[in-house]
Amino acid sequence: MIRPLRLLFLAPFSQAAHCPGLEYAGDLARALGVPLHIAAFTDLHGAESAGPAGAECPDVVRQSVLALRQKWLKDESARLQEKGVDVHPEIVRASSSATEFAACAQRLEADLIIKDMQARPGQAHCGLSPQDWEFLSVSPVSVLYVQPGPTQIPGKVLAAIDMEFQAKEGDSDNHSIIEAARRLASACGAALHVISIYDTDAPGQGDLSRFDVRKQAFDDFARQHGIAREHRHFIPGAPANAICAYLQRSAYNLLVIGAANHHLLPSGIGLTAEGILEHAGCSVLAIKVPVAAAPIKTTAPDSIRHASS
Structure with a gap:
């Protein structure tokens, strides 16, 4: 049996509220009738989870960060499921690096990765961060970068x-x-x-x-x-x-x-x-081009899978 197309949304680490890219990914998954995988990266041994310098209980801080991350992922997944999206959430205990993102995409056999564009400090427009550039270069599949603002599937x-x-x-x-x-x-x-x-x-x-x-x-x-x-x-x-x-x-x-x-x-x-x-x-x-001459592995006739070189 040929598996359906797989969309993967990469959640930003410091996301405490809803983000446009996730809404976009959910709408797109529902339109295509395919599953949406959500990977929330959490590095419990990195600087993001270590707490302020001199903290007495860094392990407590890390566990608190993990708990908040899990709650956010659970709440957002439940909201998307209520809208009819087949959601597959996952906490990935790894650094938010381009190589870890690419490894996750390969492990999940993602066909398309969706990610938010980030606002730039002191600039009116959004764009790709240095990490985004690195990730786009090493990503095994195509990447959709979502602009901030009101979210809707393409018209x-x-x-x-x-x-x-x-x-x-x-x-x-x-x-x-x-x-x-x-x-x-x-x-x-x-x-x-x-x-x-x-x-x-x-x-x-x-x-x-x-x-x-x-x-x-x-x-x-x-x-x-x-x-x-x-x-x-x-x-x-x-x-x-x-x-x-x-x-x-x-x-x-x-x-x-x-x-x-x-x-x-x-x-x-x-x-x-x-x-x-x-x-x-x-x-x-x-x-990602050039595209290898490989069969499209999807049950959805209107898929957008493209094998990478």
């Missing part, structure tokens, strides 16, 4: 693809990205749009005939995936800046991008992806 999804590499023999990254976005949008009843940027900063891109060729290839690709003409957006500019500017003047709930573009950085994430994740202004699903 309008934008998939970003790179036509410069579509002609590459055997390239499947764009297909993986658009299929993930399409299946997710279908499950949530959302409109799906597709965007590709004609990189005007790249050598030789000033040729109008080259622009027309790329645009035609983009239209052909989008049509193959059933994207309506009015939902296709081919825009000239610098990729990260152009996509972020387009998002700022549009009303998308979710952006779907590849997490390892071909212009690779040492982090293994990609220059364009890094620029977008810093300034997207909406929730972002980072698909």
